[in-house]
Every structure is written in C-alpha cells, then in structure tokens.
Amino acid sequence: MRSQRSQNERKNRIKNVVLLLLTILLVLLTALGWVYDLSLTDLPADSWLGRMYISLSYGEAGGFELRSGEIPAALPAEFAVRTAEEMRGAQYNEIAVRSFLTTYKSQLSAALSSVAKLTPMPQDEYRQALREPGIYLRYDSRVPLSLVTNWVGGNSQVEGSDVLVRSILLTQAGGLWVRTHAGELYGAKVRPMEGGLSASDLAGVPCVFAAEREYPNVLPETLLFPQTLELHTLRYEAPKFDADSTASLQVLLQAFGYEPYMRNYEDAGTGKRVFVGNQSTVRVGSDGEVVFRASGLEGGLEAYLQSELGQEQPLPYQIDYARSLLENIFQSFSAEATFFFDSHLTDDKTTQLLFRYAVGGVPVEGAEGVLAVIEYRSNTLMSAKLNLQCFAQNKESYMLMPTAAAAAAATGEPSGLAIGYFAAESGLVPSRCYVTR
Numbered sequence: 214m215r216s217q218r219s220q221n222e223r224k225n226r227i228k229n230v231v232l233l234l235l236t237i238l239l240v241l242l243t244a245l246g247w248v249y250d251l252s253l254t255d256l257p258a259d260s261w262l263g264r265m266y267i268s269l270s271y272g273e274a275g276g277f278e279l280r281s282g283e284i285p286a287a288l289p290a291e292f293a294v295r296t297a298e299e300m301r302g303a304q305y306n307e308i309a310v311r312s313f314l315t316t317y318k319s320q321l322s323a324a325l326s327s328v329a330k331l332t333p334m335p336q337d338e339y340r341q342a343l344r345e346p347g348i349y350l351r352y353d354s355r356v357p358l359s360l361v362t363n364w365v366g367g368n369s370q371v372e373g374s375d376v377l378v379r380s381i382l383l384t385q386a387g388g389l390w391v392r393t394h395a396g397e398l399y400g401a402k403v404r405p406m407e408g409g410l411s412a413s414d415l416a417g418v419p420c421v422f423a424a425e426r427e428y429p430n431v432l433p434e435t436l437l438f439p440q441t442l443e444l445h446t447l448r449y450e451a452p453k454f455d456a457d458s459t460a461s462l463q464v465l466l467q468a469f470g471y472e473p474y475m476r477n478y479e480d481a482g483t484g485k486r487v488f489v490g491n492q493s494t495v496r497v498g499s500d501g502e503v504v505f506r507a508s509g510l511e512g513g514l515e516a517y518l519q520s521e522l523g524q525e526q527p528l529p530y531q532i533d534y535a536r537s538l539l540e541n542i543f544q545s546f547s548a549e550a551t552f553f554f555d556s557h558l559t560d561d562k563t564t565q566l567l568f569r570y571a572v573g574g575v576p577v578e579g580a581e582g583v584l585a586v587i588e589y590r591s592n593t594l595m596s597a598k599l600n601l602q603c604f605a606q607n608k609e610s611y612m613l614m615p616t617a618a619a620a621a622a623a624t625g626e627p628s629g630l631a632i633g634y635f636a637a638e639s640g641l642v643p644s645r646c647y648v649t650r
Contacts, residue, residue, distance in 0.1 A: 285364040286536040286554035288314070289350040290574075290631070291436055293420060294412040296346050301417035302436055305574040305632055307551070309416035316415065317348050318365045324383050324403040325358070326367035331376070331391060334400035339382075339390055340424040340433050346410055347384035349422075349434065353576055353631060355394050355556040363529045379629065380434055385410055392434065396627075396649075423620055430623035431647075435630050437620060442613040444643035445606040447572060447634055449581070451501030452546035452603055462497070465545035468538055469495050469505050469597075470514065503542075503599040513593035514538075527592065528557065528564070534594065535566050535587045542599065550577070550604045552584045564589045572604050577641060578633040604641075611643050619645050 292313045293302030303309035343349075352361075355377045359369035369375075376399065382390040387405040392398055418440065424433035452460035463473050466488060477488045485498040492512025496504040507513040516534035517527075532554050539552060553576070555567040568585040570577040581602075588596045614622075619630055629648040634641040 286532045286568075287352065287354045287356055287364075288553065288574075290353040290576075291351050292417075293349040293422075293436055294347075294410060294415060294417070295349075296410045296412050299412050300420060300422075301412035301415060302349070302420045302438075303415075303417040304436060304438070306416065307574045310574075312416050313348075313350070314365070316411075320348070320406045320408070321381075321383065322362070322365040322367035323407070324387075324389050325362040325365065325381075326370065327403050328389060328401045329370050330372050331399035331401055334390065334398050336398065336433070339398055339400075342382060342384050342388050342390055343422045343424045343433060345384045345386060345388070347382060347386075347388070347406070348410070349380065349382045349436075351380040351434070351436075351629075352378055354554055356554070357528070358391060359526060360529060360532070363525075368525075382434065392432070426617070426620070428620040428623065430625060430627060431620045432627050432629050435616070435620055437615075437617045439615055439617065441615050442632070443610050444573070444575065444613065444632075445608070445610045446637075446639060446643070447577075447604050447641035448607055449602045449604045449641065451499065452548075452601055453499070454497060454546075460546040462545070465497070465503065465542060466495060468541040468545070469493075471495055501599075501601040503597075503601060505597040507593075507595045510590065510593050510595075513590070513595045516589065516592050516594055519592055527589075528559075530592070531564055531589050531594075532557075532566060535568070535585070535597075538587075538594070538597070539568060539585060542601070546601060546603060548603055549606075550602075562590060563595075570602070570604070572634060572641075575643060576633050577604075578635050578646075581636050581641065582634070607640060609639065613643060613645050616645075623647055625649075 288307060288310045291302060291304035292310060293300060294313070294317070303313075357375040358371060358378050359375050361378055361381070362369040376391065376397075377394045378391060379394045380392040382388075383403075383406065385406045387403050389401045389403045390398065391400070418438060420436050420438045422433060423431050423435040423437055426437065428435070454460045454462040454465065466473055466475075471488050471490060475488050475490065477486055479485070480487050480496070483496075483498065485496040485502075485504075488495040488497070490512065492509050493505065493507040496502075514534075517530040521530065536554070543552075550570045550572045551574075552568050552570055555569045557567065558565045566585075566587045566589075567583065568587070569582045570584050576582060583600050585600070586598045587594060613632065616630055623630075626649060631646050631648050632643065633646060634643055636642075
C-alpha cells in the first residue's frame with residue numbers, strides 16, 4: 214500500500230515538472246513570436262530585451278563603447294603641457310599624442326562637459342592665458358567641439374551651433390579657450406583642473422608659444438620648436454588584388470559582408486571587377502578605387518541601433534563605425550599609412566564623412582591623401598568610395614625649417630603652421646605650410 218502511494222506521488226511530481234516546463238516553453242514561444250513581429254532596432258536600449266539584443270550583437274559591453282575602443286577617429290596634430298617650471302610638447306607624433314591623451318583625458322572631459330555656453334573672447338586675454346600653466350592641443354581635422362568632447366569621454370552641453378575646433382587651451386586655473394577653423398576665439402570659465410601638471414614624463418620636447426615672441430603674422434598659440442625636422446619623400450601605388458600579390462581580395466570583400474565567390478563580372482567600360490549582392494554592389498579597380506553602393510536601405514550596412522542614440526547625436530556613431538570598417542579594409546593590403554577623420558557634410562537626409570591618409574602622423578594633402586568618402590542615411594551606410602594606396606619612403610629626404618624660422622617668415626594675416634605631404638613629380642614631398650582657414 215505504501216509502495217503504491219510512493220509511486221503515485223512520484224508520477225504526480227513528474228507530471229508537475231512536465232507541466233511547468235511546457236508552461237515555460239509556451240511563454241518563450243509567445244515572447245519569440247512577439248519579438249519576431251517587432252523591429253529589434255527599435256527596442257529601448259535600457260530594456261532587458263534591448264540590452265540582450267545589443268549584448269548578442271556587439272558583446273557584453275554592448276553598443277558604442279565596445280566598438281569605439283580606445284582609438285578615436287582623429288588624434289590632435291600637436292599638444293603642449295605648461296607647468297610653472299617648463300613647457301614641453303610634440304607635433305605629428307602619434308605615440309606622444311596618445312600618452313598626452315591618456316594622462317589628461319579626464320581633465321579635458323570634465324572641462325568640456327561642464328561648458329554650457331561659449332562667448333567671444335579678446336585676443337589680449339588669450340595671449341595672457343597662453344603664459345599660464347595648462348594644456349593645449351590642435352587638430353588638422355575640422356572636428357566639431359561636441360565630437361572632441363565625446364572622444365575624451367564627456368557629453369557636450371554647449372548651447373547653439375557646434376563649432377569646428379582648430380585648437381583648445383585649458384588653463385590650470387579653469388580657463389577654457391577654443392579657436393575655430395574660421396579663426397574665431399571663444400572662451401568659458403570652468404572648474405580648475407584637478408591634480409598637478411607634469412610635462413617631464415611625456416614624450417615631448419621643450420617649446421614655446423608664438424605669443425611669447427614677436428611673430429605678428431602667425432596665431433599666438435602657434436607652437437615653436439627649436440628642432441629641424443627631416444622627413445623622407447614618399448612613393449605610392451595601388452594594391453594589386455590578384456593571386457600573385459599579398460593584397461587580399463577576400464579580406465577586402467568580407468569587410469562589406471561579401472564573399473569572393475559571389476556573382477561577379479568585369480565591367481568592360483571601366484575594367485573594374487563588380488561583385489553583386491542582393492541589393493548592393495562592390496566595384497574593385499586596379500587603380501585602387503573601390504566603390505560600395507547600396508540600392509536601398511535593405512542593402513546598406515547597419516552602423517548602430519537607433520535605440521543606442523538616446524539624446525546623443527549620430528555623428529560619433531557614424532564616424533566610429535566607418536573607422537572600424539576602414540580598419541578591417543586596411544588588413545586587405547600592405548600599408549605603411551594610417552588614416553584619420555577629416556571633415557563631414559550633413560543635410561536633412563544624408564551625412565558624408567571624409568577620411569584622409571597620414572604617414573608617420575603627417576597628413577597627405579590633396580586628392581592623393583583622400584582615403585574614403587562615406588555616405589550615411591540615418592543609421593545605414595549607403596555608399597563608400599575608397600582610394601586604396603600603399604605608401605613607402607624614398608631615400609630622398611627634406612629638411613624642414615624649424616617652426617620659429619617658419620613663423621618669422623610668415624606674411625599677411627595671422628595664420629597657423631602645419632606640415633603635410635604634397636604631390637610633386639618625384640612623388641609626395643613633405644613641406645611646412647601656412648593655414649589661414
């Protein structure tokens with residue numbers, strides 16, 4: 214009798230477990246059916262389902278933070294740190310610039326995130342601020358201030374239009390100064406910098422601002438270095454995506470989600486090899502030109518989830534996805550160059566991004582230096598036109614005059630000093646140049 218009762222209880226427990234499992238399965242199937250009818254890109258990012266989708270799509274960190282990593286799409290061309298005892302800086306030196314950003318990123322983030330309004334400032338006060346302890350950085354790119362704030366880990370709160378930054382000065386006492394690419398000077402009062410300033414532990418060399426010398430034809434924040442700079446000329450050629458080359462057509466196509474064995478043909482008019490997807494094409498030319506173009510949103514590349522944005526602007530996400538795409542493409546051929554975000558154009562429907570080459574941190578100017586023009590429609594990359602080139606140093610080199618000598622030779626309206634590679638008959642030649650806009 215007791216044995217019969219134990220068997221009945223065991224059967225009941227098994228039935229209950231089975232019913233519980235069926236109930237859980239029914240709930241999961243219902244949820245999956247609901248998700249199937251829902252656009253996953255519209256899920257709220259802060260919901261458990263949205264976070265699960267982002268985690269599965271982009272990893273545990275999820276979203277923009279994981280994809281952006283520690284490498285911004287543009288690095289300052291130069292920087293300087295001034296203490297009460299000394300001033301040191303560097304230009305066109307990626308290692309030194311990264312060391313500077315690592316050390317002073319949090320101070321820049323705190324200062325830029327606290328600014329609510331920028332006001333026009335007089336030049337004489339700026340000249341005085343340049344003599345105070347603080348940090349300075351300058352960009353060759355036309356970078357919006359909000360983007361710089363985003364790259365150093367902050368959130369821009371500035372009212373009004375987003376200015377394009379040429380240089381930023383942050384004094385230890387809490388003065389923030391911004392020079393725009395139009396030459397305008399703005400400022401704001403922020404909290405004094407936390408922690409001490411140190412220039413000796415950075416990979417920089419002694420320097421001074423032009424404001425401390427009598428050079429009226431260059432901007433007062435122009436950095437003057439005593440060293441003579443020697444740079445080699447460059448030669449360049451398009452990578453050859455064939456069986457006898459180290460360039461990898463497979464890696465190139467996979468960056469766009471293609472496979473080499475996809476349907477393809479040779480365009481008789483242009484000589485380009487055309488790979489055809491469902492709603493997009495990739496054209497690969499022997500001259501290094503690669504063109505991706507989608508015929509509709511379904512054929513484009515989804516750069517991020519709309520729900521990831523929140524109150525943020527889409528530009529950082531668009532630039533970051535484009536940077537990641539270009540890094541993958543760089544693996545398809547041998548290249549001594551790096552690349553950086555140069556500028557953008559935006560209208561009601563599209564955003565165009567321009568990326569340029571740099572060699573040894575020095576930008577390649579002109580059409581030869583254009584790496585990519587990338588176009589977005591909302592969160593979808595619709596087209597990319599690439600100019601893939603391999604760069605190598607020639608034996609011939611040029612000695613560039615010290616910045617102090619270049620500043621003394623400047624004429625006309627106050628300008629900035631920059632360095633670039635320019636096209637010549639012998640290849641790409643390094644040269645100092647004056648920048649007015």
